[in-house]
Amino acid sequence: MNWTTSPTELAAATREWITGARWFTGDASADVTFTHANPIESSENVSTVLFLVRSGELTFSVPLTFREGPDPRENTSVEPIGTIGDVWIWDASDDVDGQRALLSLLTAERADDAGALRLTSNPVRGQFPAISSSHRLTSEQSNTSIIYRFVDPDAEGSAGIILKVFRVLSDGANPDVELQQALDAAGSRAVPRQYGSVRGAWDGGQTDVLVAQEFLVGASDAWQVITSELTAGNLDVTSDIRDLGALTAEIHRELANAFDTVEATDEARDDLVTQWLERADRAVSDAPQLGDHREAIAAVFDRAAEVQWPALQRVHGDYHLGQVLHVPDRGWVALDFEGEPLRPLAQRVQPDLALRDVAGMLRSFDYAAGSAILAGGDEQALTDWTAQAQVAFMDGYGELTESETVVLDALILDKALYEVSYETASRPDWVDIPLRGALRFLERSH
Numbered sequence: 001m002n003w004t005t006s007p008t009e010l011a012a013a014t015r016e017w018i019t020g021a022r023w024f025t026g027d028a029s030a031d032v033t034f035t036h037a038n039p040i041e042s043s044e045n046v047s048t049v050l051f052l053v054r055s056g057e058l059t060f061s062v063p064l065t066f067r068e069g070p071d072p073r074e075n076t077s078v079e080p081i082g083t084i085g086d087v088w089i090w091d092a093s094d095d096v097d098g099q100r101a102l103l104s105l106l107t108a109e110r111a112d113d114a115g116a117l118r119l120t121s122n123p124v125r126g127q128f129p130a131i132s133s134s135h136r137l138t139s140e141q142s143n144t145s146i147i148y149r150f151v152d153p154d155a156e157g158s159a160g161i162i163l164k165v166f167r168v169l170s171d172g173a174n175p176d177v178e179l180q181q182a183l184d185a186a187g188s189r190a191v192p193r194q195y196g197s198v199r200g201a202w203d204g205g206q207t208d209v210l211v212a213q214e215f216l217v218g219a220s221d222a223w224q225v226i227t228s229e230l231t232a233g234n235l236d237v238t239s240d241i242r243d244l245g246a247l248t249a250e251i252h253r254e255l256a257n258a259f260d261t262v263e264a265t266d267e268a269r270d271d272l273v274t275q276w277l278e279r280a281d282r283a284v285s286d287a288p289q290l291g292d293h294r295e296a297i298a299a300v301f302d303r304a305a306e307v308q309w310p311a312l313q314r315v316h317g318d319y320h321l322g323q324v325l326h327v328p329d330r331g332w333v334a335l336d337f338e339g340e341p342l343r344p345l346a347q348r349v350q351p352d353l354a355l356r357d358v359a360g361m362l363r364s365f366d367y368a369a370g371s372a373i374l375a376g377g378d379e380q381a382l383t384d385w386t387a388q389a390q391v392a393f394m395d396g397y398g399e400l401t402e403s404e405t406v407v408l409d410a411l412i413l414d415k416a417l418y419e420v421s422y423e424t425a426s427r428p429d430w431v432d433i434p435l436r437g438a439l440r441f442l443e444r445s446h
Contacts, residue, residue: 007034013082023167026055036117041101048101063092123196170345171205182258223321230372245396264309283417304410307403312351319357320364359411370433
């Protein structure tokens with residue numbers, strides 16, 4: 001079919017849906033403009049097209065499926081998102097034909113060298129087994145994922161594929177693709193097996209628009225596993241937490257081998273310490289309970305500024321219990337290497353302190369215990385569990401030098417202070433979790 005219509009008509013027909021989508025991070029009152037397009041697949045009555053949509057300073061990836069003719073809704077349970085004349089429009093990630101078209105990008109060895117939006121396929125494992133079904137996940141916020149089930153689940157050692165459509169696009173390689181594919185290529189079992197990715201290029205930019213990897217059947221995220229146990233009163237620290245520490249160390253070793261490491265310059269150290277102090281000032285302003293501890297906070301950061309820092313390297317960047325899955329008969333697997341989504345991509349791909357990931361996970365244990373305390377658990381017992389879990393994790397991660405321990409202390413405190421400001425603004429009922437963590441840390445550091 002001929003899906004072609006004017007960008008103005010497309011924007012008018014889909015604007016309400018786009019600005020109301022969970023992945024839309026722009027201003028809902030701002031204009032949306034369709035700027036680039038690439039037709040992925042087309043038949044007599046159905047076409048799927050990948051569009052770039054601009055709103056304010058943001059660029060979004062928006063794949064749409066078009067059907068021409070009489071009202072088709074009696075044949076599908078998925079509602080269209082708009083119409084233009086006798087053409088009906090669907091979110092391609094939520095439409096069976098659109099889902100098939102998006103998956104085809106990975107196996108078509110596509111390499112467009114002309115057009116407003118050029119798509120290049122980068123297969124990792126080539127062809128994969130036949131697909132029996134597909135459905136979109138509904139729990140995600142910033143991206144969109146589609147699960148495809150294999151007809152023969154034993155053909156590739158897994159039950160299917162999960163394809164992630166990146167919604168907010170920034171110029172440059174997406175670290176979620178770059179880092180996980182590097183770990184997979186090194187033979188690491190710390191990440192799901194990779195199937196491939198697709199890169200988009202247009203005037204003024206290029207980046208990964210989607211990636212596909214192994215779907216891990218029966219997996220539960222570590223936050224769910226641990227908080228369920230704590231809420232149920234199970235406070236045993238098992239070898240699983242040590243294994244998680246060992247997995248984290250493996251990830252850092254493999255990333256250091258796959259990408260260049262750099263020495264931490266005086267300028268880089270000064271910039272980071274300045275950021276720590278700025279976040280501390282913000283936290284003290286948000287939580288007056290910290291006011292009497294401003295000098296103690298600065299002392300922790302000053303000590304870190306004076307010691308030898310480890311080399312900087314590529315890191316996960318947003319590491320916590322929600323980014324790790326526990327897979328039956330396999331153990332822990334890490335996901336989502338995009339880094340902190342609110343940081344610019346140019347910052348997220350820079351070498352950083354691997355200990356930042358360690359600090360993030362140690363703080364996540366405190367959050368898990370804190371959520372159980374909020375649910376009525378024994379505060380002292382859960383505080384003790386936090387300390388034991390953190391020791392078990394570090395046992396698995398490996399021994400640090402004295403200087404590395406000083407740097408890690410600064411990163412843990414910085415993370416807790418950032419969390420104080422975040423919770424003050426977003427979830428005031430949770431602010432006691434990082435506040436207690438920061439105060440306990442400062443008491444121990446004297």
